[in-house]
Every structure is written in structure tokens, then in C-alpha cells.
Amino acid sequence: MEIPFAQIARQPALVPARPVYLLYGREQVLLDEVLAKLVAGVRQSSIGEPEVQTLFGPGTTAEQVGQELANLSLLSAAKVVVLREAQRMRAPEQARLANLVPRLGPGALLVLIAGEPRYDAKTRQTKLLHDKLEPVVRASGVVIEVPTFREQDAERWLLAEAQEAGIRMEPRAAAQMVLLAGADLTRLRHELEKVVAYAGPGRSVDVADVQLVVSRSPEATVFELTDAIGERRPDRALQALEVLLDAGEPEPRILALIARQIRLIWQAKYLAEKGYLKRSGSQVPAAVARDLLPQEASLSVMGQVQRPFLREKLLRQASAFTWEGLRRGLERVLAADLAFKGIEGDVDNPRLVLEMLVLELASSRRRSSGSGRMRAHA
């Protein structure tokens, strides 16, 4: 039996109708919300507080799960056993658990929490759990899929959560927060807790607060880096590079992120020149997106331009670069990449290589005649 998430989203509690529940999806925060509703439902339907026992898939055996379900504390009215990362439980143990599930009786609730379904190349099917366990759970329990959080919903979610936490957050601050931390809900929740603690109750949060407090994702810092390059601000670009290096980000990865950003700017510039992309929105014909843009979401500008804040930034960067500048940027990145990989030249000081690359990109409006091999020797 499968229940749509939307059906339970507004309910404060979910009284369990079956002895086993399988919750799956990418968003840990939403999975935890459903779990909390289930526990609240158990609390409603029993006298007193239920005992909640959490286990983790890796290292847990089916026997341990069975024991936990059987052992009800004298002080508790009911028992909830939560098996997180159920998909990471060893396969033989999942098979044994499959034998246990049909025999579960009332008085205890088993909640299996799994991540996203994965594609099995052998069976050519996506699956969550072991071949034996999943059908059994679906037959004798309830399955709830939590939806994947959409980036465009992140800002709204943040504003609502901030209000609930008792602070006022400027919309631009929320947008900046998503830009810096990404749209991962778990991470956003942690960052929001920090921002709330930093601001203090009843205070308002602006962009500067967010920039000071929020831990930047590497992608966000690279965006700052390319932003600074686009605005010809070598000082800011070097600062961003330093943040990345201090965070322990490997140099080849930074290089790859710079390359990705230059490619995104390239796409944005092209789409803007063709009139498909404007500050007011994006209307990229399906044929253009299909035939000209990379199909891999992380490499395509299509994922970025849906959000006004990112679209505006990308367009600003795109207008700051000439075609020649973009081409040259990619050439420089290629030279550094070959050197990092030892294909052409050696790299003894990768930090210096990246610094010089960034300085070149951020300083040069015209062609740079600095030695193209410099990076390969630094």
C-alpha cells in the first residue's frame, strides 16, 4: 500500500495502520517529518509515551531488529523501531528481515527509512531494498515516498522556517543563503539554525549576516570566484580561491568547477544572444535544449536559469565575458588540467598554478600573452 506524501503533509500525526512503514526519498528533513508524524500517531493511539529505538542499516542484523521489536520497556506503552539507511543493511540480513516482517504483530511499529531508489543494471529496474524484502514490505506495510525538494522552493521554505524560528529574513538573504549552501534541505536547516543563533530572537537577517555565517558549498565559492573574474576583481577572486583551498578542496576539483562555471556562462551567453534567455525569464525551445545543451543536469545551464537570482547572476557574468575571453579561459584551464595530470608539464605548487590562472582570468580584458606554459611549470 502506498500513501502519497501530499495526503499526509498537512496532518500533525499519522496513526499507523500497518505494523511496518517504508519511507524513502532524498530529503532527510522530510523523512524525519514523516517519522515524527508516525511517532505522534503512535502516541495518540496508545496511553503514554512510546519508546523509540533507532538502528542503522550498516552493521545491524535482522535478529537485532526482531529483538528490539520484541523488547518493550515496562515504562512505555508502545515501541517504534526505526531502521535508518535500511538500504545499506547487508543483503543476507535484509533477506532474513523479509521473513520477519509478515510475522509482526500489534504493539510495535517498524519504520524502515531508505534513500533514493537505485538502478539495478542486472534486472534493469530501480529498487530500494533487497529483492526479497521490498515486495514483502509493500505487501504487508505502507510505503511513503517523500518528494525531492525543488530549488525554487528553497527560498520560500527558508523564509517560512525563519519566521517560525522568530527571526525576520530578507528575501535576498534567503536567496543568498540558497546560493551559498545549495538547495539541500538538511544543510539549509543546519545553516538556518546557525543564522538564527547568530541573529538572536526577534532580529532581522540580511545578506551580510548570511555571508558572514553560512558555510559555503564549493560550488557557491566557485560562483563567487567566477563572479569576481567576470567583474575583473582579482583581489576578490583570490580571496574566494583561498577560501576553497583552506577548506581542503583539492586543486583539480577547483579547476573542474572553474571549467564548469565557464561552460555555464558560455551557454548563458549564447542563449541570451539568441534571445532565449532574459532577465525576465527563460524560454529555451525544447529543440535547442535537447540538441545544443549538455544533457547532464549538472553541466547544463537549464538547471540554473529557473531561479531568478541565479539567472540574473549568470547573465551578468555572461555580459562581462567576451567570446574570446571565454575561449581563452577554457584554454587556460585545459593547460592547467594537463599539467595537474602530468600529461603536459609538471606541477609542484598547485596553489600557485591556480593563483596565476585566476589572476590571468581576472586581470585580462584582451588576450593574455603571459606564457601559456607557465602553469605547467609552476
Added chain:
Amino acid sequence: MSTYVSLYRKYRPQTFGDVVGQGHITRILQNALESGRVAHAYLFCGPRGTGKTTTARLLAKSLNCANGPARDPCNACPACQRVTAGSALDVIEIDAASNRGIDDIRELRDKVKYAPAEARYKVYVIDECHMLTTEAFNALLKTLEEPPAHVLFVLATTDPQKVPPTILSRCQRLDFRRGSVADLMQRLKVVAAGEEVEADDDALLLVARAADGSWRDALSILEQIVAFGARRLTAADVRTILGTVSADRVVECLEALAAEDAARALQVVAALAEEGKDIRDFLRSLVAHLRNVLLVGAAGGAVMPDGATAEEARLLSEQAQRFPPAFCLRAIEALSDAEREMRRDSQHRLLLEISLLRIISGAKLAPPRPAAAEVAAEAPAPPERPAPRPRPRAAEETAPPPAGSLDSGGDAAARPAPRPAPAPPADTAPPPAATGDGAPPTLDDVLTRWPLIVERAGSARLRGILREVRPAKVSGREVLLLVRQGYTFHRDQLEKPENLRAVADAALHALGTRVTIRIAMEDEGGGGGADNDTPPPQAAPLADAAPAQGVEEPDPYDADTMSVKDVLDLFHGRLIQNKDDR
């Protein structure tokens, strides 16, 4: 007997207010303490010596303070004093670098459930947590997910990339920053005063810089210097003790390079050797200074490196005006090469000297290198699809480069302007024509410059191949390279167009004139043999080295341009009679 306590321990901050440079973190923690919203697990990230462990202890102290939990510990109650003394039973510090296995974490997990022995909270500080094994991290997951109410975890790491996402998602992450030179200096002043040491600002500046943003390193360095017996610190003392090189030497050397004064540059190296300074340190200082000149130039003087004094700022601005970015880049390239060589070769002084001479000779001889962009720009047309295609250079190409731009419009832009005073030395040679079509080189020219050509020939692989090759003959603009007998692989590799182009490019740099490269084996007669009568098949008409429009490339085998010496070289002959003499 009193026990000696290191400075960084003696002056460890005892309140959040004492923590300098991490205001964003102390405010979060203090507000959380005040509002009772302390997270159950924190991840403190940041470079070493930035205050992660200190802050964790302060947090533990504030939570367990008899007058707390409070924004700051009172430092007077027994609980605070025990944490300060490191004897608190409920503040458990674990070095994950040496306790990284699953058994260590299982032991921790077993003890977590017991209530604190004497305090309000049990605080586990797991230092260098990225060193834990995957199994240990997995074992920690459950405890981190739902720790007992009396437990707080602080995980500290210098390398958050190595912490699994499952752990990251269960902790509130706080990023510690490096201390600025100004902040470090301020702290050093306080400590120096506390230790009754008189210290010049210049001396503390050097210490702060050497610490590279680490508070602990700054105090350790100061301690090392104080232990040397000095009660009054000067910059010279600091340099002597740390073995660092005077900034004056760096500037002197750079000025010598800019003035193309080889003698002066070598004198600087000799002086360093005499003073017993580490040549590699000097080289790194020189690279760092050149980087700063580049940065200041690129930012148009609006930005200065962290901690630069007014005098240094003035010097950097002035040098950024005079030293073109192309010169700085080339010098960094050559010095980086030398540093790499120093790992394999103990002749550090010699390597530095060669490197400096190369920079000078490069400045004298190097014509503007045709940029790849320039070549590619021959193929215009705006991109029809988002693929890397160049566009015709529009107005931006005609606009002058911005101040401090890395663009270089030619040799003049690639050479530093001499310093207004003192006057450049008399032996400064004028630069060669920048066009690259100067007089054809002689064999002597090529032999003299051969090491430089090899060095500039790009990849290590190509340089390795060229070590089995020698220039044998120069005919007009064609240089014949002989590959060692039997080294056919080397010959085949060299005959590849891209390698021929790379060698020709390197020769263009080193000789200041265009040449074509021809390859032959030693056992093919060395002189090129019979194929000298016809244009050589391997002669590479290189795109980059093609003659400028309207300039006729002389035929190397033209009787008018071939010298008698060339003919003698070609046929290993001797002169009996010169017809023109009759």
C-alpha cells in the same frame, strides 16, 4: 619546581571575548548558550591553530559552569577550573589521529550513555576527526544521530572534505578562519608585554607573517625567539633566528633582474650564501614578492597583500607600475622551475643563479610570443552553438589593456621599466627587434642557447627527448638537429608537427629569430647528406613561426645566402681555393 608552560597554552583564551578573529562563531555559540539552543553536535572546521580546540573547551566550560550555562564561563567555579586545568572528567578529548578505529568509537559509544560524573554535560571533543576510519564513522553515526540529552559532541577537523556526508549532515558546521596579520600582531603585542619582552613592530610583523594565519604558530615562533634569550626583539633578530631572508635582498634581486644586471643579481646570491641563508627560502620569498607585485598590478593598486606596511605598499605599487605582468609571470615560471630542480639537485645556489640568468637572458632576447588566441582568432564567425568557437575580436581588441592587465602588447610590455633611480647599469643591452625576423642565427648562437631552448620546449617528455639531440648545423634559418645513433623513437617523436612547433617556439624565444627545424639521425651522415639539395622533407613550416606578410623567407640553400663555411660544414671539406678571390 614550577613547570614551564608554553606560551600558546599560557595565553589560551579563557572567555569567548578573548577569542580574536572568530567573532561570527563566538556570537553563534554565545547566543545558543544564552537561549538554550545548543546543538547536540558541532563540526569545527579550519586550518590548524585557528582556535578550534580552544573554542570547544570554552563551550564545554560555559555549559558546565556552576553559574551557567552562560554566555561566558566564570572561570572561578571548580567546574571551570577543572576544564582549564584539563582535569575535568566530563570533558573528554579524543585525538582521532591515534584513536581512529572502530574499537575506540565503540568504547566511546558504550560510555556515552552514562550520566556525567560531576558536571551538567559530558562534552566529547574529537580532534582531527577526519582521521577516523569508515567503520569508526559508521559506529559513531547512531550516537551522533540521537545522543543522550547530557552529551555534546564537538568534532574538529582541518580537512572537512574527508568527513563523510552522513556525519556532516548530523552536525552544525562552523568554519574557523585564519588570523589576519594585523590581528596576529595585536595578539603578539599583548603576549610580548605579558612576557616583559620589548619588541619592535617590524619584528612582530615578521613573526605574524611567518605564522601564516595560525595563532598557535605565532606564539610558538615568538616563544622560540624569546627562548633565544632576547628581551628586546628587532627584525634582524627575528630574521637571524628564523633564517628568513631580508626583504631588502628580495627587492635588490628583483631590481637587478629588472635592470638585466646579471652581475648584481649574482652578487645578491653570493651575499645570501655568505650569510648562510637558505637559497630555497629566498627563492620562495622572491616568488611570493613577484606574486604580490602581480596582484597589486592586477588590482590597479587598490588591493594590498594582508599585513603590508605603508612602505611595502608604496614599493609594491611602484614596482607594479614598472614590472609588466608578463615579466612577473616569466620570472615566476623560471623560479618555479628552479625550485622543482632543487628537489633533485643539491646545487641550489647554482640552480638559482642559472634561473636568474635565464630570466635576464629571456628579457633581453624574448620577442613577443604569438598568443594562441591570436592564431585562433584567424577563424572568425560568432558561435552558432555553445561550443568553444572564437568570435572576431571587436572593439575590446582595440582598447588598451587595463592597468595591471596581464596582456602584453609586445616586448616593450614584457620588459620592466628601469627604476627611476639609481640609474641602470651601463651594460644593459638594448632589446632585440621584437618581430622575430632578425638576422639568422649562427651555429654558435644555437649551441650557446641550446640549454635554454630545451628548457623552454614545453613538456618534460619533450625535454627528455631533446636531451638526446644536438644542433649540428644551421643553414640560413634552418637548424639541423641530430638525434643520437639508434634513437629512432626520439626521431619519430620529434618529427611530429606539434613537437617541431614546440621546438621552433622555444628557439624563437631563445634566439629572438624564427627558425625551421629539421631532424636527422647521426648515422644519416650528420650533415644532412644529399637531401640538402632539395628542400628538406621534415622542415616544419610552422604556423606560429611563419614569416610576416611581405617579408620573404630566405632560401637556406640559395647560393647567395650560403656561406663558404656552410658548404665546408656540409661536406666536411677543406678550402682549397675561393673562386671569388681570383
